[in-house]
Amino acid sequence: MKHLLYALLTAVSILFTSCGPSSNTNTPQVPNVPQPQPQPQPEVTQKVVIGYLALDDWEFENLFPTIEWKYLTHINASFARVKADGTLNINPVRKRIESVRETAHKHNVKILISLAKNSPGEFTTAINDPKARKELIQQIIAFTKEYKLDGFDIDYEEYDNWDKNFPSLLVFARGLYLAKEKNMLMTCAVNSRWL
Secondary structure, three states, rough: HHHHHHHHHHHHHHHHHHHHOOOOOOOOOOOOOOOOOOOOOOOOOOOEEEEEEOOOOOHHHHHHHHHHHHHOOOEEEEEEOOOOOEEEEEEEHHOHHHHHHHHHHHHOOEEHHHHHHOOOHHHHHHHHOHHHHHHHHHHHHHHHOOOOEEEEEEEEOOOOOOOHHHHHHHHHHHHHHOOOOOOEEEEEOOOOOOO
């Protein structure tokens, strides 16, 4: 029994020594993998709540006094209508835009003019024609300045021939961005086709 125990201890000893670290220098080296760097914390941004306000709505006079201004940061006054020649039809908003601006600013709410088509196809026609597009950009900037608004909103909703017209929409949006004053806000009502 003594010999069996001695043989067993010897076998265990050999087993442990063979599993230990080796002096063999042929083992592959672990590559020096760069450690991830800590990322800066994202910037904390202020919440923005935008409401659309139809200035030509037949119930405007009844509904306007009921607006809960404390919940809003921005109002998009709708709509200045884009015509095919690049001019704006402002008749739907002209009568009320100044009083809405005064009320919004009194409540520390920014006001933007929202731009939509005058009739089907007109917005697309204007942005596809370089001359009309240039006129449209000038009209939007002039309107925003004249009525002392905080900016403008593009509400482009003409989706026929999207693939063909989208490049013109991008050229228009970029031109408008480059033409605007630094403090003018620019927003867009978008759907998944823009993304």
